[in-house]
Amino acid sequence: MSDELKKAALEYHAQPRPGKLSVEITKPTATSRDLSLAYSPGVAEPVREIAKDAENAYRYTNKGNLVAVISDGTAILGLGNLGPLASKPVMEGKGVLFKRFAGIDVFDIEVKAESPQAFIDTVARIADTFGGINLEDIKAPECFEIERVLIEQCSIPVFHDDQHGTAIVTAAGMLNALELQGKQIGEAKIVCLGAGAAAVACMKLLISCGAKSENIYMIDRKGVIHSGRDDLNQYKAMFALETDKRTLADACEGADVFVGLSGPDLLSVDMLKSMAPNPVIFACSNPDPEIKPELALAARDDLIMATGRSDYPNQVNNVLGFPFIFRGALDVRATAINEEMKVAAVNAIRELAKQPVPQDVVDAYGGEKFEFGKNYIIPKPMDVRLLTEVCAAVARAAVDSGVARLPYPEHYPLNSIDDIKIV
Numbered sequence: 001m002s003d004e005l006k007k008a009a010l011e012y013h014a015q016p017r018p019g020k021l022s023v024e025i026t027k028p029t030a031t032s033r034d035l036s037l038a039y040s041p042g043v044a045e046p047v048r049e050i051a052k053d054a055e056n057a058y059r060y061t062n063k064g065n066l067v068a069v070i071s072d073g074t075a076i077l078g079l080g081n082l083g084p085l086a087s088k089p090v091m092e093g094k095g096v097l098f099k100r101f102a103g104i105d106v107f108d109i110e111v112k113a114e115s116p117q118a119f120i121d122t123v124a125r126i127a128d129t130f131g132g133i134n135l136e137d138i139k140a141p142e143c144f145e146i147e148r149v150l151i152e153q154c155s156i157p158v159f160h161d162d163q164h165g166t167a168i169v170t171a172a173g174m175l176n177a178l179e180l181q182g183k184q185i186g187e188a189k190i191v192c193l194g195a196g197a198a199a200v201a202c203m204k205l206l207i208s209c210g211a212k213s214e215n216i217y218m219i220d221r222k223g224v225i226h227s228g229r230d231d232l233n234q235y236k237a238m239f240a241l242e243t244d245k246r247t248l249a250d251a252c253e254g255a256d257v258f259v260g261l262s263g264p265d266l267l268s269v270d271m272l273k274s275m276a277p278n279p280v281i282f283a284c285s286n287p288d289p290e291i292k293p294e295l296a297l298a299a300r301d302d303l304i305m306a307t308g309r310s311d312y313p314n315q316v317n318n319v320l321g322f323p324f325i326f327r328g329a330l331d332v333r334a335t336a337i338n339e340e341m342k343v344a345a346v347n348a349i350r351e352l353a354k355q356p357v358p359q360d361v362v363d364a365y366g367g368e369k370f371e372f373g374k375n376y377i378i379p380k381p382m383d384v385r386l387l388t389e390v391c392a393a394v395a396r397a398a399v400d401s402g403v404a405r406l407p408y409p410e411h412y413p414l415n416s417i418d419d420i421k422i423v
């Protein structure tokens with residue numbers, strides 16, 4: 001990041017008031033009558049109704065449109081374990097994206113937890129306040145058990161965005177990129193640098209989409225994950241291969257795909273050059289990718305290059321997923337975000353990239369024209385059709401798979417956030 005951008009980012013967060021989010025009032029509060037409805041004595045009535053039947057919380061409070069974005073700060077982007085308070089700008093940022101792209105209100109919650117169990121207990125105790133819980137930037141392997149237990153304990157959707165949001169968007173982009181490069185996913189040799197929350201979920205979903213586990217080389221700080229290692233947790237062990245490859249450089253030789261979910265500047269130009277013709281490079285570490293696009297594109301001209309950032313083409317980032325997935329789930333009051341809903345989101349995002357791009361999206365990106373191809377494998381976050389297509393696909397899948405508590409919404413498809421009706 002340039003010094004100029006770093007300075008601008010601090011200024012953006014500090015001025016004209018600190019932070020990126022505030023709370024707004026949705027009812028009249030001008031008169032004493034308004035206050036006697038909003039607060040004492042009127043507020044007692046919805047209290048009594050909710051005490052009689054918890055479902056009334058959806059009718060009389062903001063529960064149905066409120067998502068908690070919760071972190072313990074143990075894996076903030078690719079910056080590592082910097083603690084809960086330091087994660088707050090990212091969690092506020094997720095709140096901005098939920099609101100801007102899908103009209104969802106967010107409380108960001110940063111939890112100082114001495115153990116995964118303490119974190120679970122904290123979240124479980126506050127869960128009923130919300131319509132859904134988006135777990136964010138919690139490191140592996142703890143994140144897997146945290147999410148599993150919270151899904152079991154909560155009756156609202158619990159979704160670890162770094163796992164599933166990332167996997168959905170990566171799978172959508174990867175299927176399109178492979179198609180453009182003329183490769184079959186079932187034959188692609190895949191190198192995955194990183195073996196944490198995002199990496200494990202992405203590789204699992206790519207396997208569901210047809211990738212072969214025997215073609216996936218997963219790599220952590222100690223090198224290739226192979227069956228001779230005795231230091232693997234159960235999540236890494238699922239990817240252990242019988243192989244004599246040991247290093248990232250060994251794995252890259254002849255590989256078709258590189259997926260980086262690890263840290264900055266870890267893929268060298270020599271490694272990139274050793275890959276098969278027409279490779280796909282997803283260097284998705286934030287804020288700094290595993291290889292800079294300028295370096296990669298200067299080294300070879302037959303690749304498709306994506307990063308997690310907004311300032312390069314092909315932004316493979318969970319922002320294309322979580323706002324719309326939660327909108328669809330909330331609008332049918334789903335009890336979970338299940339595999340059917342995730343696959344529906346993959347297909348909706350993937351297909352959208354193949355449609356002509358509307359003028360307002362072109363305008364939002366400085367007038368540059370996009371069409372399905374090497375520099376446009378996946379839709380842009382500003383594309384309102386994500387709201388239309390992904391919410392509809394997710395809500396439909398929730399209904400069809402039996403986790404929806406409301407029917408498919410009559411007001412769908414959503415053509416703008418003004419069409420949203422809080423249920």
Ligand SMILES: NC(=O)C1=CN([C@@H]2O[C@H](COP(=O)(O)OP(=O)(O)OC[C@H]3O[C@@H](n4cnc5c(N)ncnc54)[C@H](OP(=O)(O)O)[C@@H]3O)[C@@H](O)[C@H]2O)C=CC1
Nearest residue numbers: 077078140195196197198220221261262285286308317318
């Ligand atoms: N573009 C997007 O939408 C998203 C991008 N990401 C990015 O993915 C990265 C990982 O995030 P997440 O999975 O949540 O974090 P985790 O802490 O769960 O996992 C980090 C993984 O990266 C590995 N790693 C870190 N440094 C190196 C290194 N030098 N060499 C090899 N492996 C390394 C770690 O290895 P070990 O197991 O040995 O410690 C670990 O397996 C971050 O950079 C994040 O920004 C995450 C989510 C979404």
Ligand SMILES: CC(=O)C(=O)O
Nearest residue numbers: 077078162286317318
């Ligand atoms: C994008 C995101 O969630 C991450 O980098 O952690």
Ligand SMILES: [Mg+2]
Nearest residue numbers: 077136137162
């Ligand atoms: Mg994250």
